Amino acid sequence: MNTPIRRNTKQRAAISEVVQSLSNFHSAQDIHAELAKRGSTVGLSTVYRALAAMAADGDVDTLLRDDGETLYRQCADAAHHHHLVCRQCGATVEVDGPTVETWTQRIAAEHDFDDVSHTLEVFGRCAQCRAQG
Amino acid sequence: MNTPIRRNTKQRAAISEVVQSLSNFHSAQDIHAELAKRGSTVGLSTVYRALAAMAADGDVDTLLRDDGETLYRQCADAAHHHHLVCRQCGATVEVDGPTVETWTQRIAAEHDFDDVSHTLEVFGRCAQCRAQG
DNA sequence: ACTGATATTGACAATCGTTTTCATGTAGGG
DNA sequence: CCCTACATGAAAACGATTGTCAATATCAGT
Numbered sequence: 549m550n551t552p553i554r555r556n557t558k559q560r561a562a563i564s565e566v567v568q569s570l571s572n573f574h575s576a577q578d579i580h581a582e583l584a585k586r587g588s589t590v591g592l593s594t595v596y597r598a599l600a601a602m603a604a605d606g607d608v609d610t611l612l613r614d615d616g617e618t619l620y621r622q623c624a625d626a627a628h629h630h631h632l633v634c635r636q637c638g639a640t641v642e643v644d645g646p647t648v649e650t651w652t653q654r655i656a657a658e659h660d661f662d663d664v665s666h667t668l669e670v671f672g673r674c675a676q677c678r679a680q681g
Numbered sequence: 682m683n684t685p686i687r688r689n690t691k692q693r694a695a696i697s698e699v700v701q702s703l704s705n706f707h708s709a710q711d712i713h714a715e716l717a718k719r720g721s722t723v724g725l726s727t728v729y730r731a732l733a734a735m736a737a738d739g740d741v742d743t744l745l746r747d748d749g750e751t752l753y754r755q756c757a758d759a760a761h762h763h764h765l766v767c768r769q770c771g772a773t774v775e776v777d778g779p780t781v782e783t784w785t786q787r788i789a790a791e792h793d794f795d796d797v798s799h800t801l802e803v804f805g806r807c808a809q810c811r812a813q814g
Numbered sequence: 815a816c817t818g819a820t821a822t823t824g825a826c827a828a829t830c831g832t833t834t835t836c837a838t839g840t841a842g843g844g
Numbered sequence: 845c846c847c848t849a850c851a852t853g854a855a856a857a858c859g860a861t862t863g864t865c866a867a868t869a870t871c872a873g874t
Contacts, residue, residue, distance in 0.1 A: 591824040616749030647784045661805035668801045672794035724853040
């Protein structure tokens with residue numbers, strides 16, 4: 549049950565590079581397509597595996613879309629934070645929520661729950677998209 | 682583009698009954714299986730369609746699991762609320778979060794976002810499961 | 815550098831939840 | 845009772861993700 553040692557490969561470097569160059573959240577398939585567009589021949593399975601590993605290491609953030617598709621994003625802050633995402637253009641703002649964190653703790657304590665974690669995402673329409681209509 | 686009129690059928694009644702009898706969150710497949718166990722022959726597609734309709738009408742709450750599977754639950758309170766779910770046994774507590782609601786509004790306003798909504802779920806381990814180890 | 819143990823890759827098949835298709839059944843207003 | 849839309853169910857289609865497995869590449873130790 550020991551975690552396998554992680555190796556540095558061209559493929560992972562390429563994937564990492566693409567994820568960094570893309571702002572906002574993108575699916576594994578998106579990233580694979582972008583990779584292909586740039587001439588890379590990385591396999592789709594590899595993209596999935598690399599992204600999963602990066603997410604496990606906390607190098608990228610994940611977001612579950614309504615339809616169940618998983619989206620990945622390179623975040624500026626490695627610490628725990630949440631996202632404010634524009635429903636239309638996908639523009640993403642990283643937000644810190646100390647209020648929410650303490651609220652979560654309190655709720656858990658009140659109901660005698662242990663080892664708590666939470667998921668929180670905020671969706672809306674950004675100023676730019678609103679201006680356009 | 683007008684919403685179709687909703688009809689009352691035996692199938693939907695059966696599905697509704699099962700959902701009510703099951704506490705906590707369950708997948709469409711779970712519900713279909715439970716239906717079968719009780720002698721009903723409702724088709725899987727029908728279960729999916731009925732649950733989607735019920736969710737659209739706000740009659741049941743939905744929860745997206747990490748692996749993308751959608752879970753459904755009959756909630757006591759029809760109003761907006763969140764859930765504190767035990768990771769182990771699935772026990773669910775409905776919690777109200779005025780703090781979170783106002784925080785969300787503030788964050789959205791600060792970044793000039795419009796028409797905001799949010800998803801928030803809290804996971805943990807309940808007292809009972811902790812006692813068992 | 816060479817080597818060996820082992821992590822990684824990629825093409826493809828398999829899985830699995832969910833949606834669609836379409837012919838048939840049925841609710842419910844007139 | 846009769847329409848006419850909506851609903852059903854079986855099966856096929858779908859789409860994201862994961863597994864398989866032989867070939868390959870990484871890297872620590874020599």
